[in-house]
Amino acid sequence: MELRHLRYFVAVAEARHFTRAAERLAMAQPRLSQQIKALETELGVQLLLRTKRSVSLSAAGEAFLAEAYQILARVDRAVTIAQKAGRGEIGRLRVGFVSSAAYNVLPELIRRFRISRPDVELVIEELSSDVQLQRLRDGHLDITFYRVDMESVPPIPASGLVRETVLSEPFVVAVPDSHALAGRTTIPLAALAAEPFVLFPRRLNPGFHDLIVRLCEAAGFTPKIAQEAILMQTIISLVAAGMGVSLVPASMAQLQRAGVVYRPLAEAGAHSEMAAMWRADDASPVLAAFLLTMRAVARQEVAGRLQESP
Structure with missing residues (x-):
């Protein structure tokens, strides 16, 4: 029959x-x-x-x-x-991200993807970069979003992973609102030479930590690290509490908190890269659809920044 x-x-x-x-x-x-x-x-x-x-x-x-x-x-x-x-219209996608990703492309990416793929189950986890990488390699995550210093991190095709820059954004200085530098419209890095810094721990994301240190060294000083915190929100809170200053991606200025102000760096070219990473052998149609949406959102973000530029 x-x-x-x-x-x-x-x-x-x-x-x-x-x-x-x-x-x-x-x-x-x-x-x-x-x-x-x-x-x-x-x-x-x-x-x-x-x-x-x-x-x-x-x-x-x-x-x-x-x-x-x-x-x-x-x-x-x-x-x-x-x-x-x-067609990638049903299934499951596990996404890891660092805290700062929640302040730039990730919310719009998730919103659009849920509209276009309402039947896909999204599992989203906020994790440090080192944990994300391990969980990605172990097959417990499908894609990750993290901060990276693209100049100091070598290519990774041999690792079986694919990395793609999603967003490049300038750094801004987070300072207590009572600080003398808070009155400036822009702040040169050299003006921070004597300031205590609140930074992300190197052990959790060497690339991002080293990028900030390298920028400071290019301005003629090594940052004095007074306090470390694993979440960007916590870094901003510690700055507001007067524990020090910090360099953070410009999108973090959306995090308005009493006691802290954000000022652009005087130096041009000091940028932070948000990258996505996934396994090269992952042929999931859901992941492929997610990547298409990610690239569309990234293009729109770049176009918006160009329109805002003087």
Whole structure:
């Protein structure tokens, strides 16, 4: 028995007429009659009661029709699910991100992806960069978003991972609002030489930490690290508490907190890179759809920044 036999039987049962059923199926009536007869022979029961003028269902036919409906409905559902999965419209995506990603492209990316793929389950975890990398390699995350110093970190194709820059944004200085530097419109890095710094721990993201240190060294000093914090929100809170100053990505200026102000750096070219990383061998259609949305959001973000530039 094949699925087509079920469809043939359902067509005849609904039409109560072989000729009309054959027309609906776009097949010859004699062939349809042969197929139904073969089905009855295989089952060993009579499904249809035939007269010269009508066709009706036997008791066996009534029972078989109910089951045939369920089987065909499940088959149709299986086909639909398979097609949706192949297009990345259903499934699961596990996303890791550092705290600062929540202040730039990630919220818009998640919003758009949920609109375009409402049936995809998104599992989102805020994690430090080192934990993200390990969970990505172990297969517990599908894609990660983290801060990286693209100049000091070597290419990684040999690791089986793919990295792509999503956003490049300038650094700003976070200072207590009572600080003398808070009155400036821009702050040169050299003006921070004697200031205590609140920074992200190097052990959790060497690239991001080293980038800030390198920028300071290029301005002629090594930053005095007074306090470390693993979340950008905590760094800003510690600055507001007077623990020191910090260099943070410009998007963090959205985090308005009493006691802290943000000022642009006087130096041009001091930028922070937000990168995405995923496994090179991950052929998931859901991931592919997510990457397309990510690139569209990133392009729009770049276009918006260009329009804002003087």
